[in-house]
Amino acid sequence: MVKKYFSGNRKFLSSIAVVVIAIVALGIIEPVVVENKSSNWENELKEKIILIEKSVNKLFSEKQSSLINNSEQLKVKIRSIINERDYHSLLFEHLQSLNKLGYTAEIFDSAGNLSAWNNNILTDSVADDSIMKYAGQTRFTHSDLLIYLSYSDTVHINGSINYFLLSLPMEKEYSFKNDYYENISFVDYLSSKYKTVFNIYYNSSADYSLDGRKHSFDLLNNKKEKIGVATFLKPSKDSSINYIKEDFKAVQALLVFFAFILAGFGLYKYFKKIKYRFIKFLWAAFYIVLLRILLFILGIPSEYIPTELANASFFSSAFGFGIVKSPLEFFITIFAFLVITVQAYKYSNEYLNEKKKNENILIFASILIGLTAFYFISLRGLGAALRSVIFDSTLRYFKESDLIPAMPIFIMHIGVLILGFCSIVFSVVIVLLIFKSIPSKISNNKYLVVAVLFFFFQAAGYIYDITQKQPQGTPVIRIIHISVCFILAFMIFYSNKRTVMNYVLFLFAASFISISLLSHYNLALERESLKIISKEITRSNKNLLEFFLTQTLESALNKENISNIIVSPDYNYEAEAFKIWSRSPLQRESVVSSVNFLNASKDYLGGINFGINEGYNNYFNTSTDEEQNIIIWEEDYLYSNAKLLKGLGEIKSNDGKVLGYVEVIVLYDVNNLGLFEGPEFFSTKSTYSNLALDLSKIKIFDFHNGVLLNTFSEINLSSEQENIILNSPDKLNNEAWLYLQLNNEENLVYVLNTKLDDIKRTIAVALASKTISWNLFDFFKVFFIHSFFIIILIAAAVVIGFGRKKISGLTFRTQLLTAFLVISIIPLILLAIYFRTLTEESNDSATFYKLGKRAVRVEKYVNDYLISSGININSIFDKATRDLAVNYEIYDDKKLVYSSENIFHKIGLLPGIINPNAYNKIVNKGIKEIVVEENIEKYNFNSFFYKGKIGNRDYIIKISDSFNNILLPMSSTDVDIFLFGSYSLAVILIIILSTFLANQISSPIRKLTIATRSVAGGDLNVELKEYSRGETKELITGFNKMVRELKKSQLELAELERESAWKEMAKQVAHEIKNPLTPMKLAVQQLIIAHKDQSPKFNDIFEKVTNTVINQIETLKNIASEFYNFARMPNLKLEEVMLQPVISDAVNLFIEEAVAISVDLPSDNLIVLADKDQVKRTIINLIRNSVQANANSILISYENDNVSHIINIADNGKGIEKEIANRIFDADFTTKVKGMGLGLSIAKNFMESITGSVILKETSSNGTTIQLKFPKI
């Protein structure tokens, strides 16, 4: 009873009930768990605190152990190479390997001087007490900008004591908001890991926090001595309870999802029983849509899987109340569309196979108009969706330089491809349905009909577009979309190309259409970028800068140890100012600014300055904000019409005494276009860096109160052009779009009027029209990714096909195609690699030459001035920087003696010591000049080191491309883009040509293979046609001849066998008949004698003779019956045969024929008692008859009655005439020119021999149906 209860759908319903109970139970349990946690919170808190403390200590110990282990390995390495001739070189190389692990290493010789290093250094001499004092202990060390965990130790080399210092960075005290910055923060790591706020004091004298909400503990070194204090905010009860609630919510969400899936499985059985395909499709679509909505409401997976793909700042659209609000949600929604679309295609294919045709022209017209409208609405939907992909996204699909882009862009590309695929498939389904509904009276000439429909669609599309206020896409894309859909639909409907290959064609068509649309909208975005630029220029104003200034000052004054810093003698104020500046909105917004420290007398102590040329002033108190100790005021800038916004904050001691000041200065320059002009590694991710177009191609003209004051362009405007620009914006919107000829080139110009801070500004942003045009390289950049994905799908399909044994080995065609591709593509790839390598070498040479030239010029300039003037050398170095406009560094052995960008060395961002690699090569190996790759954060740049002479001394001159702009012939990015475009096109052409050639060459072989299979299956009516010449023609002619001979021999053999069998049988019959005839003759002779003799026993003899004759006649009759039975039937090998595989094998023989054979059999086994070969021959025969009757579509279907398995074979051929319909099963009757007409007769005989039947079920000019009835076992 239990088994019965759980059988069938009840199984699913029961599971759903269990899941629902679980959801409710969780809802009941949650408050209990929360209450329990709440009441036991005190104890739990103590445990948590202990756990966190232990865990942090363990982490810290691991870091120390790693540091010490690496130190030991360093010692071992030093000892192993000490006696090598190139010891120093080898040592430098080993230290480079430590660099890769993140360690900073310094080695000191026996005199205590630095002899080898790998990075920035903490100290250049062992005279620093800490190295010797703390040898063998881990401790925290501080550089200007970083805090390290360090370990120093001794190593004995040739009897003398050398020291080394190995350090692991723990904390960066500055940050940039850009892609180059790499955060190193042990505090951030701990805060994120334990979900609380951590603070670490990296010195041994730090105290515990007195705040009761926090917990502090000591950080101990390897000698168990205190070296720092870690403090964290104790976990709060509320946040712990919130985590529990979130966990419960997540589990409930998953259970709801699971219940919905189970419901789907449970309802599937009812779904399968739905009769009408359209209803089935609607239900399937409804379920998928509901599932998608449910996933969205439950927040699966975005809320539970932390990923950048769920970040709305990459892409989000308002469609469907946020159902595509991130790249991940977009992908999931598109995937749901894909499932619905594939269902639509599948059901439409089934409908196409139906023989039923529409004969009503009115119905056809209605269908045509309705579906055409639907077509264009869906096309518009595609356009709108792709517009959103471009406009509602910060991803720049056509600017991405990497071959395989980052995940958010990659997933959007795949989503776009799938969306395009859905559109193409959906549109093809519409066209197919229209084809299907064409009445037969007008469908005689398929080409004419399709052409008329095609032009109708084009016209309808044009009309639809002109009625739209904002058509989506372009006429060209619309025309191509319709053309592609018609070609695909024609292939499927009229040429019966219904294979898996269709999906590949759909995908490539989708890729082409979707990229074309994306490109179209990207061009629109590029135009829109002109508007964005003008808004960005006018975004920054005095109020905003004042806000940033105040924020920076407040943040500086709130710094924990600021009052100690301001009174410390010899403090590196530059570095401190930099730390404040880097974490402020001034860096984030790339504002021209400076941060300075002043003592209590307002004397300058130190600071950093990015872009402000300003001498130093004394201050007078103006208005004070006493609460915040901040004064803000405005001054004129000495060097232009700009203003300086200045802020001064008082740094006070605990007893209120002013110890010093922090000063922040911001330049407010209305002429400043907001374009970043500093070093690349400082640049921020601003609006400019994320434009759809290349900033270097735009021109900006800035008018103030009608006068052109500022330009970002090398073009001079004429007064006429200026007037056009100034008079163009309309009064309501204050903006205008126009075209202007600038330098004989048409430019699209956006003009914006705005008024801010009492200045009427007119900003004109221009871009050459030819720049905003369709670009082949852009197209292939995206096409490459689509193709990559399609190839992966094809490979996956092949692997699955192998796994399911649907593909056994590579076919001849595939081998040919593979061979063509390998022969063509490999050399292409090698060529591309060679070209890229060549370009890189060319770039390296250009870098070497251009930087080298500058170095030599600096050397000459400085030497010339040294000789001719009495200026001191540092002044000459400064003069060289200004006069030559070259930024450079000078090293005396390893030490920096001069830098044009000294501020970066002072703050500690650049080291005060020469690059170790360069030093090793130049000093140890004697190379005169070398280019070395260096980096600041993740910003890589090249530096040219040159050993020169200044005066009588050797110096090393360094020129970097980070501070000196050099133009390279072609950057790596440009090369990659070029290779994308040109080689992708070549690869596509190769694939198309190779496929075509492989098809052509292998076509005769494929036909031959199938024909051979047919012959092996017993079908000797096969004859191949071949129009080519040469060996192929000979092969096919030979094959045809062979089959004819085989058939002839078979017939002759059959004839001979029949004759021989009949002769034998005749002999047997004669022999058998003779036996009873002899006694009959004797008996009759006896009777004659008795009659002649008038024998008295005549009556007895008569009776005896008649009995004998009757018995012998009976014997003769039995002999005749037996022979008849024997002759009636051939030998059949009866066995249990499953019909489905036999039918499937027979169908497979016709794969290459121009006929689409659909098989609609139930999944249950249909088992009959028959001869397997005869069944197969019968099916083959019937299919061949259909093909010969010009059918291009055959449906093999199943019916069930209580006693038989009924197989119907229905075709759409020319039918059988009524007059001959009742003769088709007769032996020797045929309508064919060739053939004996035995096929149907043999089929009939066979079926009857197994007590089944074969009948002509129906026939007409639309086709014929033959019905086979197999009795059930």
Add this chain to the structure above:
Amino acid sequence: MKTSLNIFLLVVLFFGAMSQSYAQDKFEDEPQVIFNKIESGIKEFDVNRFSDYFQSETFVSFINGVSGSFSSNQLFFIVQDFINSYKPISFRITKISSGPQYSFATGFYNYSYEGIKGVAKFYISLKTENGSWRISQISIN
């Protein structure tokens, strides 16, 4: 009859004048109204209250690192995600300044992020676009 007609005309004129004056007042008061809507919308996790005022490209800079110009569609979800992560405890405007084409407001934003409390300062500016006030910039850091 004539008297009734005159009275009717007077009434029509009166309401016409009132509506005109109301419209003008509405335009002049709008920055304040918008700032109030932003304040209440953020406090109550309801971005819809002020999302209609986003420009076609609005610049934002938030504590969570999101920074740049975004379309109004995108901005809706970015702001929504932000206030769902940095849950507002209070959103207080301390200063509003208005001009003919530009207005701004500054203040303090107290939030709770993964159970940890914090405070940030915000700067929100409005600009006129096609005759209407629109939010041009939101900075919360």
